[in-house]
Amino acid sequence: MPNVNPDVLRWARETAGLDLHDAAKRLGISDTRAIAGPDRLAALEKGDGEPSRPLLLKMAQHYRRPLLAFYLPAPPRRAERGEDFRTLPAEYGQRDAALVDALLRDLRARQEMVRSLLEVEDEAKELPFVGSFDMSGGSKQLAKAIAQTLDFDITQFRRGGRNEAFAYLRDLAERTGVFVLLIGNLGSHHSTLDVELFRGVALADPVTPFVIINDQDSEAAWSFTLLHELAHVWIGRTGISGANPSTAIEVFCNDVAGQILMPDGEALRDDALRGAPSDQVIARIRQLAETWQVSHSAVAYKLFREGSVSRDVWAEVSGIFRRQWLQNRAAARERNKDIEGGPDYYVVRRHRLGNRLVGLSRRMLAEGALSPSMAGRILGVKPTNVYALTGAATAGASGRAA
Incomplete structure (x- = not known):
C-alpha cells in the first residue's frame, strides 16, 4: 500500500468540517509533554510522520471517507452536488460549507446504494414524473400536476394538526416513489445545520428521487418545503435550497408549493390588509396559518405574492415570526434539557428516515x-x-444469506 499523501489528510479533515482541535479530540490524539494533540495532527498533515492504520481507520470514521480515499495521490475535486439555489447569510463560513458538502456527499452515496440495490433485484423503474415539467408551463400547471399525481386532498390535509398534515403529505409522496427524509445534522448536535444554511435538498434521480427536509426548521414549515422540493423533482433540477428565495427557480418552486397548500382566491378578503398596521397583518396570518395547517412564514409569503401585503411588510412580519420561533425553540430546549429519558431512539430514527x-x-x-x-x-x-430499527427478521430467519 502506498504512503498517505499529507495533503489528502488535510483535505479529508477540512471537508468534514473539523478544525485541528476538534479533529484531534475526536481521533483521540492527546497532548504529550512535548507537543499538543492538534499540533501532532498538524505535523502529520505536513508530512512529518505517517499515520498508523488504527488512526487512519478513525479518520475514515470521523471524516466520513472510505479508507482507500486516504491513499489517493492527491485530493479529488469536489463531487457534483447539483445546483446551489441558496442565498447565504454573510456569516456563512468554511466550516458550514464543509458540513453541507459532507451532508450532500452522504446523501448521494445513500441514494446510489438504494438505486444499485433496486437494479440488482430487478426492481428499478423510472418514474415518469421526474423531469417531466418545464418551468415555462407555469407554476399553477405544475401545482396541478403534482396534486394530481399525489392524489392530494386539501380537505384531508387540513383535517388534523400540522404534524398529521405533514404525515399525510409525506405518505402520498412516498407512495409515488419519492424517498422523504428529515435530516438536520451529520449524526450529532455538534454538526447541526441551521435552516439558514439549507432548508431542503432534491436529488432528482429518475429511479430513486430523494427529498431531504432540514428538521431543524419549524415542523409547521415541513409540508411547504416538501412540496417545494417535489417541484424541483418534477422539473428535474437536483440541488440545495435555502431559507431566502431570491432566484427565479426558487420563487417558482415556492409558488408551486403555495398554490397547492393555499390555492389562489382563498384569501380574497385580505385585500383589506393593504396598508394595515403590522399587528393586524400578524393577527390575520396567525389565523390563516391555523386554518391552512402551514407556517406563518408560508402565509406571509403567499399574501405577498398575491399582492395583499407589500414587500416591506412581508419582510417585517417574516422577521418577527422568525425571531419568535427562535425564542420559543430556545425556551423549549431549556425546559427539556434536564428531562430524563425522552422519545425512543428507534421511533425517532424511523420518523426521520x-x-x-x-x-x-x-x-x-x-x-x-x-x-x-x-x-x-x-x-x-x-x-x-x-434489525431493531427496521423490524426485519434476524439473519438466518430467511432462506437467503444476508
Whole structure:
C-alpha cells in the first residue's frame, strides 16, 4: 500500500468540517509533554510522520471517507452536488460549507446504494414524473400536476394538526416513489445545520428521487418545503435550497408549493390588509396559518405574492415570526434539557428516515438481498441496530444469506 499523501489528510479533515482541535479530540490524539494533540495532527498533515492504520481507520470514521480515499495521490475535486439555489447569510463560513458538502456527499452515496440495490433485484423503474415539467408551463400547471399525481386532498390535509398534515403529505409522496427524509445534522448536535444554511435538498434521480427536509426548521414549515422540493423533482433540477428565495427557480418552486397548500382566491378578503398596521397583518396570518395547517412564514409569503401585503411588510412580519420561533425553540430546549429519558431512539430514527426507506430496507433484509452492514450505511445507523430499527427478521430467519 502506498504512503498517505499529507495533503489528502488535510483535505479529508477540512471537508468534514473539523478544525485541528476538534479533529484531534475526536481521533483521540492527546497532548504529550512535548507537543499538543492538534499540533501532532498538524505535523502529520505536513508530512512529518505517517499515520498508523488504527488512526487512519478513525479518520475514515470521523471524516466520513472510505479508507482507500486516504491513499489517493492527491485530493479529488469536489463531487457534483447539483445546483446551489441558496442565498447565504454573510456569516456563512468554511466550516458550514464543509458540513453541507459532507451532508450532500452522504446523501448521494445513500441514494446510489438504494438505486444499485433496486437494479440488482430487478426492481428499478423510472418514474415518469421526474423531469417531466418545464418551468415555462407555469407554476399553477405544475401545482396541478403534482396534486394530481399525489392524489392530494386539501380537505384531508387540513383535517388534523400540522404534524398529521405533514404525515399525510409525506405518505402520498412516498407512495409515488419519492424517498422523504428529515435530516438536520451529520449524526450529532455538534454538526447541526441551521435552516439558514439549507432548508431542503432534491436529488432528482429518475429511479430513486430523494427529498431531504432540514428538521431543524419549524415542523409547521415541513409540508411547504416538501412540496417545494417535489417541484424541483418534477422539473428535474437536483440541488440545495435555502431559507431566502431570491432566484427565479426558487420563487417558482415556492409558488408551486403555495398554490397547492393555499390555492389562489382563498384569501380574497385580505385585500383589506393593504396598508394595515403590522399587528393586524400578524393577527390575520396567525389565523390563516391555523386554518391552512402551514407556517406563518408560508402565509406571509403567499399574501405577498398575491399582492395583499407589500414587500416591506412581508419582510417585517417574516422577521418577527422568525425571531419568535427562535425564542420559543430556545425556551423549549431549556425546559427539556434536564428531562430524563425522552422519545425512543428507534421511533425517532424511523420518523426521520421515512416509511419508504425503512420499509425497503426491512424487506431486503428479510429476503437476504441486503446485508446488515449495507443496510446500516443506507439508513445511517450501526449494523447492529438495523434489525431493531427496521423490524426485519434476524439473519438466518430467511432462506437467503444476508
